[in-house]
Amino acid sequence: MKKKILTGDRPTGKLHLGHYIGSLQNRVKLQSVYDQYILVADLQALTDHFDHPAQVTQNIIEVTKDYLSVGIDPNQTTIVVQSQIPEIAALTIYYLNLVTLGQLHRNPTVKYEIQQKGYDEAIPAGFFCYPVSQAADITLFQAELVPVGDDQLPMIEQTNAIVRRFNRLYHTNVLKECQAVLSKTSRLVGIDGQSKSSKSLGNAIAISDPPEVIKQKVFQMYTDPNHIKASDPGRVEGNVVFAYLDAFHNDQEVVADLKAHYRRGGLGDVVLKNILNDSLQLLLAPIREKRNNLDAKVIKEILHQGTEKAAHLAKETMKMVRDAIGIQSF
Amino acid sequence: MKKKILTGDRPTGKLHLGHYIGSLQNRVKLQSVYDQYILVADLQALTDHFDHPAQVTQNIIEVTKDYLSVGIDPNQTTIVVQSQIPEIAALTIYYLNLVTLGQLHRNPTVKYEIQQKGYDEAIPAGFFCYPVSQAADITLFQAELVPVGDDQLPMIEQTNAIVRRFNRLYHTNVLKECQAVLSKTSRLVGIDGQSKSSKSLGNAIAISDPPEVIKQKVFQMYTDPNHIKASDPGRVEGNVVFAYLDAFHNDQEVVADLKAHYRRGGLGDVVLKNILNDSLQLLLAPIREKRNNLDAKVIKEILHQGTEKAAHLAKETMKMVRDAIGIQSF
Numbered sequence: 001m002k003k004k005i006l007t008g009d010r011p012t013g014k015l016h017l018g019h020y021i022g023s024l025q026n027r028v029k030l031q032s033v034y035d036q037y038i039l040v041a042d043l044q045a046l047t048d049h050f051d052h053p054a055q056v057t058q059n060i061i062e063v064t065k066d067y068l069s070v071g072i073d074p075n076q077t078t079i080v081v082q083s084q085i086p087e088i089a090a091l092t093i094y095y096l097n098l099v100t101l102g103q104l105h106r107n108p109t110v111k112y113e114i115q116q117k118g119y120d121e122a123i124p125a126g127f128f129c130y131p132v133s134q135a136a137d138i139t140l141f142q143a144e145l146v147p148v149g150d151d152q153l154p155m156i157e158q159t160n161a162i163v164r165r166f167n168r169l170y171h172t173n174v175l176k177e178c179q180a181v182l183s184k185t186s187r188l189v190g191i192d193g194q195s196k197s198s199k200s201l202g203n204a205i206a207i208s209d210p211p212e213v214i215k216q217k218v219f220q221m222y223t224d225p226n227h228i229k230a231s232d233p234g235r236v237e238g239n240v241v242f243a244y245l246d247a248f249h250n251d252q253e254v255v256a257d258l259k260a261h262y263r264r265g266g267l268g269d270v271v272l273k274n275i276l277n278d279s280l281q282l283l284l285a286p287i288r289e290k291r292n293n294l295d296a297k298v299i300k301e302i303l304h305q306g307t308e309k310a311a312h313l314a315k316e317t318m319k320m321v322r323d324a325i326g327i328q329s330f
Numbered sequence: 331m332k333k334k335i336l337t338g339d340r341p342t343g344k345l346h347l348g349h350y351i352g353s354l355q356n357r358v359k360l361q362s363v364y365d366q367y368i369l370v371a372d373l374q375a376l377t378d379h380f381d382h383p384a385q386v387t388q389n390i391i392e393v394t395k396d397y398l399s400v401g402i403d404p405n406q407t408t409i410v411v412q413s414q415i416p417e418i419a420a421l422t423i424y425y426l427n428l429v430t431l432g433q434l435h436r437n438p439t440v441k442y443e444i445q446q447k448g449y450d451e452a453i454p455a456g457f458f459c460y461p462v463s464q465a466a467d468i469t470l471f472q473a474e475l476v477p478v479g480d481d482q483l484p485m486i487e488q489t490n491a492i493v494r495r496f497n498r499l500y501h502t503n504v505l506k507e508c509q510a511v512l513s514k515t516s517r518l519v520g521i522d523g524q525s526k527s528s529k530s531l532g533n534a535i536a537i538s539d540p541p542e543v544i545k546q547k548v549f550q551m552y553t554d555p556n557h558i559k560a561s562d563p564g565r566v567e568g569n570v571v572f573a574y575l576d577a578f579h580n581d582q583e584v585v586a587d588l589k590a591h592y593r594r595g596g597l598g599d600v601v602l603k604n605i606l607n608d609s610l611q612l613l614l615a616p617i618r619e620k621r622n623n624l625d626a627k628v629i630k631e632i633l634h635q636g637t638e639k640a641a642h643l644a645k646e647t648m649k650m651v652r653d654a655i656g657i658q659s660f
């Protein structure tokens with residue numbers, strides 16, 4: 001039997017090139033090797049979007065379209081909408097007993113995010129507890145492998161701590177520890193060059209962006225502020241256009257030549273940006289075409305079937321969990 | 331349509347005379363006036379019994395037997411096992427977004443209980459969040475009235491704060507605020523005279539205790555340590571036997587005479603305790619007889635039917651809640 005692997009996204013906007021390079025490409029490869037589940041994490045998205053839920057609910061279909069357009073195959077990958085699986089909440093409630101406030105306060109990822117969001121005393125309890133909910137996601141679907149960035153490693157540790165505590169406390173081995181699969185690609189920088197490419201910062205190129213928007217965003221990219229005339233020598237490091245060429249140009253020898261040319265001077269930003277634009281248009285045109293041909297009805301049916309399959313697995317896990325604790329059914 | 335009223339107990343042991351006088355008697359009266367739900371709160375009991383779940387799971391049947399033996403009528407009262415209703419967990423997860431850590435930290439009831447239990451940093455997150463879970467219980471079953479002791483008033487306030495925030499945030503009025511019904515009877519003291527009658531302190535007379543255990547506990551009761559000889563004047567205040575006579579003797583004029591006699595001297599503790607014992611045996615004999623005739627199969631069927639009826643109501647509420655937030659079904 002293939003090992004189960006679980007990834008997911010918070011549906012708070014359309015997916016972008018950062019997702020493509022950081023995880024989507026990888027998922028397309030992984031789906032033939034593993035029994036892959038992708039969780040559309042609407043419940044988790046609500047923990048910091050509860051005051052504008054439409055941004056979450058409306059993006060479930062969009063994100064699923066993104067999956068299918070890049071090559072996620074619903075026959076190989078089970079796409080699940082988190083809010084449709086009540087067992088996730090039920091399991092979270094059991095797990096909340098096995099985690100202390102102190103442990104949650106010390107979680108480095110949550111600590112950082114709380115700071116970023118400027119919550120003080122007003123930390124929503126749901127947001128604070130989301131690592132426990134993630135442990136429920138992972139273990140409910142019996143995932144052995146979880147692809148993550150290194151900033152998400154504390155989530156895997158928290159999950160495994162819960163697994164160990166559960167198994168020890170209830171003298172069982174029904175829960176399995178999971179393993180992080182670290183993504184090798186470093187994070188894609190945003191077009192502003194300031195921080196990583198992000199839906200919420202508006203500095204990302206969505207994989208569904210129309211051609212003219214792609215071009216416009218490429219031409220907005222931060223390059224080298226001291227590279228005034230084409231003849232000036234320019235910096236490659238910290239230059240967003242080169243970061244994207246590294247990630248998306250299909251001939252890295254060409255990119256090496258461009259870097260050398262840019263460094264010694266004589267290569268203007270407009271020429272360079274046109275090259276990147278061509279690369280991205282080439283990459284994204286077939287994806288966009290596929291995406292435009294996707295019917296919302298078909299998407300809903302795929303989500304329905306994925307959720308149904310996942311619900312079956314969820315019920316199986318919950319039965320084991322409840323039996324281990326000793327919860328009867330009436 | 332009758333108003334819905336919700337009460338419940340944590341099934342951590344058999345119910346005792348404190349429950350009888352504090353709430354069970356009242357519920358027997360209320361069931362003909364209101365649409366009464368009683369929640370066997372096993373999930374809540376697990377928040378501080380997760381490390382010995384059998385104490386919870388085994389007492390679900392016992393507590394239900396206690397209900398029926400004192401006159402709770404399953405045709406008038408819906409008895410529900412909390413862990414059988416997954417919507418409670420699901421609703422709790424939505425509500426956790428609407429409550430801040432600060433609010434939970436300031437909850438006086440939880441604050442007091444955390445102190446009592448000696449949790450420091452090691453407060454289980456589930457225990458800390460239980461007021462949110464109670465808000466889910468109350469609103470899921472659309473309860474308008476909730477009988478509580480005054481120590482539980484912060485729970486009602488927390489529930490109504492969530493209701494108001496939900497309705498405001500999602501521009502709806504599907505959730506209704508509830509009203510506390512304060513129990514008039516003061517809390518019954520334990521046989522040790524030290525604190526209130528409590529399962530966990532082992533200072534309570536269970537309503538299912540056999541005759542010899544009742545007698546033994548009555549004769550262990552704390553009286554007046556300075557009342558050495560029968561002829562000595564004795565104190566009535568703080569005397570556990572009188573507290574129980576006040577609560578359970580069926581002729582309060584007799585109790586008044588006994589108090590006067592005890593105060594002036596000449597009434598020995600043995601005589602007094604025999605009078606109380608007779609009272610309690612008279613009260614509890616028919617309850618015990620009814621209880622002994624209850625079949626576990628019948629109890630399970632009653633819980634099954636109650637849970638099924640409650641599940642229907644739970645689904646109805648959850649649909650309204652999800653519609654208000656905008657959560658679709660796939």
